[in-house]
Amino acid sequence: MRMTVCRKGHFNAAHRLHNPALSDQENEALFGKCNYPHYHGHNYDLIVKVTGEVDPKTGYVIDMKVLSDLIEKLVVEDFDHKNLNLDVEEFKTLIPSAEHIAYVIWHRLKPHLPETFELLIVLYETPRNFVEYAGN
Numbered sequence: 247m248r249m250t251v252c253r254k255g256h257f258n259a260a261h262r263l264h265n266p267a268l269s270d271q272e273n274e275a276l277f278g279k280c281n282y283p284h285y286h287g288h289n290y291d292l293i294v295k296v297t298g299e300v301d302p303k304t305g306y307v308i309d310m311k312v313l314s315d316l317i318e319k320l321v322v323e324d325f326d327h328k329n330l331n332l333d334v335e336e337f338k339t340l341i342p343s344a345e346h347i348a349y350v351i352w353h354r355l356k357p358h359l360p361e362t363f364e365l366l367i368v369l370y371e372t373p374r375n376f377v378e379y380a381g382n
Contacts, residue, residue, distance in 0.1 A: 247299065249307050250295050251295070251296050251297075251306075251307045251313070252296075253293070253313045253314055254292065254294075255291075255292035255317045255321060255322055256289070256290065256291055256292065256322075257321065257326035257327075258287060258288070258289050258326060258327055259287060259290060259325050259329070260328070260331075261285060261286070261288075261342040262282065263281055263343060264281055290325075290369060290370065291370040292317070292351065292368070292369055292370075293367075293368040293369075294317055294355065294365070294367060295367075296313060296359065296363050296365055297365075297366070298364070299362070307363075308359070308363070316355055316358050316359075320358070321351050321354060334350075337350075344371040345377050345379070347369055348367045348377045348378070349379050351367050351369065356381060364380070364381075365380070366379070366380045367380075
């Protein structure tokens with residue numbers, strides 16, 4: 247039996263959308279208020295979806311405590327109340343857009359899950375704006 251289990255997470259973080267290859271004027275035109283030089287913040291809501299076979303011994307796809315601990319250690323501890331541009335290594339070379347944040351979270355979590363599991367990251371930057379990344 248294949249099933250998807252989901253765990254919610256939350257973090258608050260600041261960021262600035264800025265491409266150093268572009269001029270200040272081009273960045274401002276492209277990113278608008280999100281290019282504010284002193285950064286801006288979001289209250290991110292995260293949903294981590296893991297799909298796999300239900301283990302007949304436990305009745306679990308994955309122990310939710312294990313998944314919760316992975317999210318806390320690999321995402322929340324590094325992202326919460328941080329400036330993503332300055333404090334998170336991956337964003338020294340990636341613009342911390344919602345798309346890239348979801349991508350980074352996927353790549354942080356996937357190596358810690360069994361290879362047979364599918365992983366989908368849903369990241370809400372605002373209640374109305376969200377992205378999904380499934381590693382493809």
